[in-house]
Amino acid sequence: MEVTQPAVEVHDLVMRYGAVTAVDGLSLDVSPGTVTAILGPNGAGKTTTIETCEGFRRPQSGSVRVLGLDPIADAATLRPAVGVMLQSGGAWSGVRAGEMLRHMASLHAHPLDVDALVERLGLGACGSTPYRRLSGGQQQRLSLAMAVVGRPRLLFLDEPTAGLDPQARHATWDLVDELRTAGVTTVLTTHFMHEAEALSDVVHIVDAGRVIASGTPAELAESGAKNTVRFTARPGLDVIDLMRALPDDTKVDEQQPGHYVIAGHVDPGLLATLTSWCAAQGVLAESVLVERQTLEDRFLELTGKALR
Amino acid sequence: MSTLDLSPRPGAAATGPMLRAQAAMELKLLARNGEQLLLTLVIPLLLLVMGTRSDEIVDLGPGRPIDIITPGVLALAVLSTSFTSLAIATGFERRYGVLKRLGASPLPRWGLMVGKIGAVVVVEIAQLVVLALVAQLVGWDPHGGAEAFGWLVLLAVLGTFAFGALGLLIAGSLRAEATLAVANLVYVVLLVGGGLIVPLERYPGGTRHVLELLPSGALGEGLRDAFAGSGPGLLPVVVLLVWGAVAGVATGRTFRWE
DSSP states (O other): OOOOOOSEEEEEEEEEETTEEEEEEEEEEEOTTOEEEEEOOTTSSHHHHHHHHTTSSOOSEEEEEETTBOTTTTHHHHGGGEEEEOSSOOSOTTSBHHHHHHHHHHTBSSOOOHHHHHHHTTOGGGTTSBGGGSOHHHHHHHHHHHHHTTOOSEEEEESTTTTOOHHHHHHHHHHHHHHHHTTOEEEEEESOHHHHHHHOSEEEEEETTEEEEEEOHHHHHHTSSOEEEEEEOSTTOOHHHHHHHSOTTOEEEEEETTEEEEEEOOOHHHHHHHHHHHHHHTOOOEEEEEEOOOHHHHHHHHHOSOOO | OOOOOOSOOOOBOOHHHHHHHHHHHHHHHHHHOHHHHIIIIIHHHHHHHHHTTGGGTSOOOSSOHHHHHHHHHHHHHHHIIIIIIHHHHHHHHHHTTHHHHHHTSSSOHHHHHHHHHHHHHHHHHHHHHHHHHHHHHTTOOOOSHHHHHHHHHHHHHHHHHHHHHHHHHHHTTSOHHHHHHHHHHHHHHHHHHSSSSSOGGGSOHHHHHHHTTSHHHHHHHHHHHHHTTSOOOSHHHHHHHHHHHHHHHHHHHHOOOO
16 A cells, blocks of 8 residues: 655754754655745745755754655655756856756756747747846746756755746746646745745745744634734724723724724624624724735744844 | 646656766857867967977977977866866856756766766867867977877876866865966966976976976976977876876865855
8 A cells, every 4th residue: 555655854954054053953744746835034944954855965963855765865866856946056157048958858868848848938038048148037937947847756946936027926836836736746945925825735934943833824824813804984983992892802903093903803793793883883984804814924923023 | 839748757867868968068168168268279379389489488498499399288288178177167167056956967976077077078189189280280290109199198188187186176175266266377377387388307406306296297298208209207197197196085075066
């Protein structure tokens, strides 16, 4: 009987650079056929983790298994099966875009059709442009093409959409989506919440070298603080009285004159209480807006708002 | 629009085609680089032409200037490609993450090295053929017959080994800019004072004994002896082998891929 083993298993990984601990006991599993986002602020240890999975670094402590193998000891077996997109660089400065992709294809036994891939990622117009003259977005797309051209089983994409315009970002998302449908497992790092939300089945939020929260984007967003209801009405309503009418752990705040925010567990009952309270006061609540907490709210809640 | 079958079908290309592709790529990029052309052909050609009148600039010793300078220019050609070009190209490959990226491709690391050696050897063959032909056009009269050309092949191979290992040692440990500076500086220093072009007998006694133990002195003097019709003996062979072996081991220990 076939047991589905994780495509990637990271267990208690610790990585230090001198006095700096980049990864501090990080553990995560990636299920085959899924898209997993490692989300975190700059310096959280995302790249170090992914590069350890790619076999560029040896775990100083803890263990990493990729497709059930050791990324360094079994590198020869893993390299053809794992597609890698580095955060930057990876091509000669004088190489033409098409030439680089063709070269990468020639190192694989069953590469994708290079022309179709070039067309798909909109690289046709810059096929004969030297790498150093490509725009940042074109370099990113070429790098993505280089990662997928060998028809890998598993993809590591390090900030795949950094510096992309919205069109190119959507083209990248579409491709990752199609790769998932085709059975490819993808692990990507990002610090764009929107990307993690739009693209991934599972999100691991990483901060200071550890996973501090994991789940589907929806689970993560909901597991945090309460949702909010915003409404406008005439200024100076008695918010204390309204709070008494609402469930215990609900807060009401008049943020600006006439603009009210209710934070708490928002359900139909709460809305009904609000509208009947307003009716009793002879007040019309306008622009009632129920806001679900986004992954970004949750992310900031977990990792703090300090710049780093 | 053609469809893409994205379903996984991993596999490395066969080793032979993979190595050929890598060597061809390296060669293409080397040939595309204008500065490299200057280093590999223009400077040696200028020296050859100047060599016909070198007695008016600097006294290279007894004999026809072109016969003295040509073996040195051939040695310089080996140095320029196996050391300077290789070091600079590899230094920037490291800087731009090419070595890192290829390290994650199906191409094994030794394959990367084979590709480099392949490109260097092809360039050197072209250089040596062009330079030897031009030298003969401007009056070079090689002695020593086929045996001398045999020595040329042997010493060029050993010189490439020694200089290539030294070039990779630098490229694998210094930053790209530092590699660029050191590789060019060493080229100039060895060209002027390393026993490459100027016969060792023109140097003061003590210096001479140091220079013949340098790879530049060994290669230059070995080729001059070979084309003077006297065999160069074992010394240059041993010197180049030892430099290559020591630098090779050091490179293996210190080379950083990123």
